Amino acid sequence: MALAHLHIQILMALRRGGYVGGGKTPNLLELGEQNWFGDVDANELPDIADQLGVPATLKKEVEAQLAETLETGGDWQRFHIAKLFYRLVYEHERYVAIDLNGSPGVALAYDLNSPVPLQGQFEVVTNFGTSEHVFNQYQVFKTMHEHCAPGGLMLHSVPNQGAYDHGFFNYQPTFFFDLCEANGYGAILLGHVDCSGTIHKLTEIRNRAAYVALAVQGRLSKESGLFAVLRMPESKQDFSPPRQGYYEGRLPDELAEAWRQMKR
Template structure:
């Protein structure tokens, strides 16, 4: 998976929440390609960036309107994450060529760990969550963008909302942000069609409160049916193999110095947001 239009707006949302205020290093589980347009970056990041800096950023990220292979590094530097690293079994850009089915024993830890479309491709998915935990320094932030519903055969797994709440509860994480993005692919294309409009996170039909309620399966299923019959889906969704699919965007903060522990696997219980 790459950095899409909605993800860029999410980075701006996290920046406004000062999620990266004390962070300077980042490691990605898989180097992420930028997969959207310069206009999206101008729309999402422009309001918090002066014109000269924005022009420099776009110049670093794009050539003739197309993203450069290292565009993600320029984006993260712009957010204050100067020290970029990545892990991947196959991508030659990665600092470490490792199989994420197994523990990653690196010589250091990081302020931010991203898991953007990686865990669903890792057969030992539980190990991937433990790897994120082990790579984070105390007080560090884990960022997840993973499929939740409808993305059949895109990798091995979908990752349901309860995973994040239960992992957070068992490991003492605070939930900085949780967003359920229904009809993710179509919403990305709509954002690119209307780049001057802010992305309406507050207007999304499935709220975080829904994700900690026992009626979530029905809520998601009814919204899926509505999205499947939406004219925008008919116009834009056929680009994607599954037409309609949902993702969760989640930011978790690890406990600080003196409070962290080894990763604890949750046993599924009652949903409870922190």
């Protein structure tokens, strides 16, 4: 998947909000090596550096590497640009990507259907358009859990509706609500992304009731995704697969009734 305008804005907001960068995120793990989509001009990276208030030495370093990358070109140029943006957002020291089709010499070609032979934990673990292509859903989310450091962030950008024949799976908000409840994750952000237009628009889903309201009001796009920023608890436990709250009887009566009334 590629980092597009909305991803860039959300990651910049996380940086400005103090969730990442500034020494908080020295280790970054990506499930799926990201590239630069191009709806934001790569030449805007110096301006982004100013907006984020990164150290002058880092801005100078990124500017020099950007100029070299744009001059060199090549098949993997967009991947290099994405990594320069990440340097501005996270200021990380260690970067690891797992991708069967990633750039040579960078991405680790591990199959996410199985446990990965990876050492250490990471303050940020991303899943930007990767998990829907993995059949073993239990293992891919367990891998994220196991390699996310206590108090760390797991970032998800996944399909919700549409994306015809894109991958094996689309996801519903109940997946993330129940995943959080099963593992004690805090939801910093869960949003419905309208992908029907050229510019994707995010509507925050603060709780289950908010999503029901969007459905009842007919405000859910048939071409959509979900974006989630989840925080690992400081007292990290073993991964627990979620069970759906409706069938567990954990939903308030009004939400359970709304769930029953929604179109299938």
